[in-house]
Amino acid sequence: MAQGDKINFSNPSGFPEFLPSEKRLELYLLDIIRRVFESYGFTPIETPAVERLEVLQAKGNQGDNIIYGIEPILPPNRQAEKDKAGETGSEARALKFDQTVPLAAYIARHLNELTFPFARYQMDVVFRGERAKDGRFRQFRQCDIDVIARRELSLLYDAQMPAIITEIFEAVNIGDFLIRINNRKILTGFFKSVGIAANKIKSCIGIIDNLEKIGEAKVKQALAIEGIIPEQTQKIIDFISIDGSVDQVLDKLHHLAENLPEPDQLKLGVTELATVITGVRNLGVSEHRFTIDLSIARGLDYYTGTVYETTLLGHESLGSICSGGRYEELVGTFLGEKMPGVGISIGLTRLISRLLKAGIINTLSATPAQVMVVNMQADLMPIYLKVSQNLRRAGLNVITNFDKRPLGKQFQLADKQGIQFCVIVGAEEAAAEKSSLKDLNSGEQVEVALENLAEEIKKRLGNT
Numbered sequence: 409m410a411q412g413d414k415i416n417f418s419n420p421s422g423f424p425e426f427l428p429s430e431k432r433l434e435l436y437l438l439d440i441i442r443r444v445f446e447s448y449g450f451t452p453i454e455t456p457a458v459e460r461l462e463v464l465q466a467k468g469n470q471g472d473n474i475i476y477g478i479e480p481i482l483p484p485n486r487q488a489e490k491d492k493a494g495e496t497g498s499e500a501r502a503l504k505f506d507q508t509v510p511l512a513a514y515i516a517r518h519l520n521e522l523t524f525p526f527a528r529y530q531m532d533v534v535f536r537g538e539r540a541k542d543g544r545f546r547q548f549r550q551c552d553i554d555v556i557a558r559r560e561l562s563l564l565y566d567a568q569m570p571a572i573i574t575e576i577f578e579a580v581n582i583g584d585f586l587i588r589i590n591n592r593k594i595l596t597g598f599f600k601s602v603g604i605a606a607n608k609i610k611s612c613i614g615i616i617d618n619l620e621k622i623g624e625a626k627v628k629q630a631l632a633i634e635g636i637i638p639e640q641t642q643k644i645i646d647f648i649s650i651d652g653s654v655d656q657v658l659d660k661l662h663h664l665a666e667n668l669p670e671p672d673q674l675k676l677g678v679t680e681l682a683t684v685i686t687g688v689r690n691l692g693v694s695e696h697r698f699t700i701d702l703s704i705a706r707g708l709d710y711y712t713g714t715v716y717e718t719t720l721l722g723h724e725s726l727g728s729i730c731s732g733g734r735y736e737e738l739v740g741t742f743l744g745e746k747m748p749g750v751g752i753s754i755g756l757t758r759l760i761s762r763l764l765k766a767g768i769i770n771t772l773s774a775t776p777a778q779v780m781v782v783n784m785q786a787d788l789m790p791i792y793l794k795v796s797q798n799l800r801r802a803g804l805n806v807i808t809n810f811d812k813r814p815l816g817k818q819f820q821l822a823d824k825q826g827i828q829f830c831v832i833v834g835a836e837e838a839a840a841e842k843s844s845l846k847d848l849n850s851g852e853q854v855e856v857a858l859e860n861l862a863e864e865i866k867k868r869l870g871n872t
Contacts, residue, residue, distance in 0.1 A: 420546075421540040421546070422538060422540030422544070422545050422546030422547065423545070423546055423547045424545055424547065424548070424757060424761070427771075427774070428774040428775065429771035429772055429773060429774045429826075430760070430764075430771050432771070432772040432773070432774075432776065433760065433764075433769070433770075433771050433772050434549070434756065434757075434760060436772060437580060437756060437760065438531055438551070438756070440576060440579045440580055441531070441551050441576055441754065441756075442529070442531070443579075444572055444575045444576045444579065445529040445551075445553055445572070446529075447575075448527070448553075448568060448571075448572055449527055450527045450528060450529040450553050451527065451528055451529070452528070452529055452530070452531075453511075453514065453528045453529075453530055454530065454532060455504065455507070455510035455511070455513070455514050455530070455532065456504075456510075457503055457504060457532070457533065457535075458478055458501050458502070458503060458504070459501065459502065459503075459504050459509070459510055459513065460499075460500070460501055460502075461475070461477065461500040461501060461502045462500070463509065463510075463513050463742075464502055464504065464505065464509055466509075466741055466742070467741055469509045469741070470505070473505045473506070473536050473537070474505075474536060474537025474538070475502045475503070475505055475536075475537065476502060476503040476505075476535050476536075476537060476546075477500070477501070477502045477503075478501040478502055478503065503534075503535035504532075504534050504535065505534055505535060505536045506534055506550070507530045507532060507534065507550055507552040507753070508552070508554070508738060508739075508751070511528070511530070511552075511554060511556075511739065512738060512739045512740075512741050512742055513742060515556060515739055515742075515743075515747070516742035516743050519743065524556065524557050524558050525555050525556060525557040525561060525565070526555070526556045526557075527553070527554075527555045527556075528553070528554060528556075529551070529552065529553045530550070530551075530552050531549060531550070531551045531552075531756075532549070532550065533547055533548065533549050533550075534547075534548065534549075534550055535547050536548075542761075542765075543758050543761055543762050543765075544758070545757055545758065545761075547757075548755060548756075548757035548758055549755075549756045549757045550753050550754070550755055550756065551753065551754040551756050552751060552752070552753045552754075553569075553572065553751055553752060554739075554749050554750065554751030555749060555750055555751065556739050556747055556748075556749040557747065557748055557749070558745070558746075558747055559745075559746055559747075559748075560748065561734075561748040561749065561750065563680055563683045563684055563687065563714070564687045565750050566680075566684045566687070566713070566714040566734055566750050567683075567684045567685075567686075567687025567688045567690075567691060568687070568691065569714075569716060569732065569750065569751075569752050570587045570589065570688045570691075570693050570697070570698050570716065571688065571691040571692070571693050572752070573587055573716070573718055573730050573752060574587070574693050574694070574697050574698075576730075576754070577718070577729070577730075580769075582720060582763060582768050582769060583720060583721065583722065583723075583768065584696075584720075584721040584722070585697070585718055585719060585720050585721060585729070586696075586697065586698070586699060586718070586719050586721055587697055587698040587699070587716055587717075587718050587730075588698075588699055588700075588701035588704045588716065588717045588718070588719065589681070589684065589685070589688075589698060589699070589700055589701070589704070589714065589715070589716055590681070590700065590701055590702055590703075590704040590705065590714075590715050591677040591678075591680050591681040591684075591713055591714050591715065592613070592677070592705065592706070592711050592712055592713055592714075592715055592733070593673050593674070593676050593677030593680065593712070593713060594661065594674060594677035594678060594681065594702065595613050595616070595677075595702070595705055596609055596613070596673055596677070597665075597670075597671065597672070597673030597674025597675070597676070597677055598644075598647055598664070598668070598674055599612055599613070599644070600670055600673060600674075601668040601669055601670050601671060601674060602640050602643045602644070602668075603640060604636065604640060608634055608635065608636070611634055612631060612634060612636065612644070613705045614705070615627055615630045615631055615634070616644070616648060616703060616705050617703075617704075617705035617706065618630075619648070619703050620703070620724075624645060627645070628641050628645070631644065647664075647702060648702045648703040649702075649703075650702055654685055654695070654698070654699060654700050657700040657702070658678070658681070658682055658685070658700070661674075661678045661681075662678060665678055677713075680713055680714065681700065681714070684714055685698075685700070701717075704716070704717050706731065706732075706733050710735045710737065710738045711733040711734065711735055712734060712735055712736045712737075713733065713734035713735075713736075713750075714733055714734045714750065715731075715732070715733035715734075716730070716731055716732050716733060716752060717730075717731045718730040718731065720768070723766055723768065726762045726763075726766065729754070729759055730752055730753070730754045731752065731753060732750070732751050732752030732753055733750065733751075734748065734749070734750040735748070735749055735750070736748045772826075773825060773826020773827070774824075774825045774826055775805075775807065775825045775826065775827065776805045777805045777806060777807040777825065777827050778804055778805050778806070778827065778828060778829060778865070778869060779799055779804055779805070779806045779807070779827065779828075779829045779830070779831060779865060780806070780807045780808075780809055780818070780821075780822040780827050780829070780830050780831070781795055781796045781799075781806060781807070781808045781809065781830075781831045781833070782809050782815065782818045782819075782822075782830050782831065782832055783808075783809040783810065783811060783812050783813070783818065784815070784832065784833060784834045784835075785812070785834070785835065786812055788833060788834075788835070788838055789810075791833055791838050792808055792809075792833065793808060795831060795833065795843070795858060795861070796808040798858075798861075798862060799831075799861065799862050799865070802862035802863075802866070803862075803866070804862060804865060804866070807822075807825075807827065809821070815832070818830070819846070819848060822848060823848050827848070828847060828848055828849050828869070829845060829846065829847060829848070829865055829868070830845075830846045830848065831843050831844075831845060831861065832844040832845075832846060832853075833858075841857060841858050841859070842855055842856065842857050842858060843855070843856055843857075843858055843861055844856075845861065845864060845865065847868065
């Protein structure tokens with residue numbers, strides 16, 4: 409770049425950049441999610457942003473995701489080192505596009521250091537070459553939990569997932585939501601029982617998973633392209649449309665399993681689903697928070713059992729706000745052994761973007777400070793510093809205004825940042841060891857002894 413050329417410093421498309429009020433909202437939500445995850449005994453890990461390309465692409469792990477590769481960029485005066493710096497073959501590296509593939513590699517690397525079942529959470533940033541658009545990002549934060557076992561994993565871990573989802577979204581207080589639960593074995597078993605060829609079942613499940621996005625007519629068209637005859641198609645549509653209470657749907661499924669040919673896999677799926685539902689109830693999840701939805705499939709091929717999608721009622725256009733399921737083979741990829749797992753994921757960046765746009769949540773104030781100690785005169789700064797430290801030691805977040813400016817301007821500065829209280833200490837107040845406390849929300853101003861100041865502010869914060 410020639411000297412004097414203008415630099416384009418605009419944000420790269422698809423890579424979000426938060427204002428302080430938005431970042432504080434993200435951290436607030438992360439704290440809620442972390443507390444719930446840890447209350448169920450999940451332990452934190454972090455995997456590198458960069459992984460070996462062969463790991464990300466092993467055995468079809470990449471799927472349809474576009475991966476960002478990593479290549480050294482040398483400064484102009486070091487171009488002669490280009491060949492040495494280049495990385496090829498097993499040393500080629502790329503940015504991770506999800507948390508699950510790196511989890512599989514992490515377990516393979518630390519197998520003898522971990523205790524199983526291994527319950528972990530991750531709240532890392534991942535990267536995908538998405539077409540950047542509203543609610544879709546190329547860099548975004550995912551909040552994932554997974555439980556991984558060696559050989560066998562209790563279905564009660566599947567039952568825990570709706571309990572965890574419920575606690576998170578009730579704490580966030582975003583309104584009514586519904587966790588829709590299904591089991592892939594039920595779909596696979598039913599498709600087999602109505603004569604769908606084994607090599608067509610996965611593609612048919614993928615089509616069904618798009619029902620809400622494309623509608624029934626296009627689902628029928630897509631099934632026809634797969635060679636599914638109209639009679640079979642209608643049976644599939646009727647099956648995934650079964651509704652009613654959880655117990656009514658389970659009764660209908662049990663009845664179908666007794667009257668269809670080749671029912672073994674269907675029966676197994678229904679038994680697993682009933683076990684999960686019993687566990688969800690025993691964990692105290694309210695009946696209005698979950699349902700059985702036979703159209704939920706989770707289009708990813710690696711799901712083999714329980715699947716979940718969570719919908720915000722009244723805002724269904726937002727799509728799933730938390731999803732996941734059980735898988736059998738994915739994590740054992742690098743070890744050659746069966747390592748079943750179950751997990752859920754919250755795409756937090758996307759969720760925040762959509763909830764803000766829909767007006768369901770609001771950003772927080774730009775600063776965590778609750779109090780500003782204003783600057784009345786420079787020679788009183790030692791007192792301002794002492795007052796500020798005493799308030800911090802009492803657990804309050806405090807900004808000390810080091811710049812002398814008109815009092816009204818200092819109030820405006822505090823108000824703009826969402827700071828509720830201003831502490832005013834002039835010469836007379838300092839001599840009397842008192843202060844004036846101004847509540848910018850109500851406009852009220854009261855006189856408070858410095859020794860009682862922290863207690864008074866905390867009392868008033870508790871009443872707002």
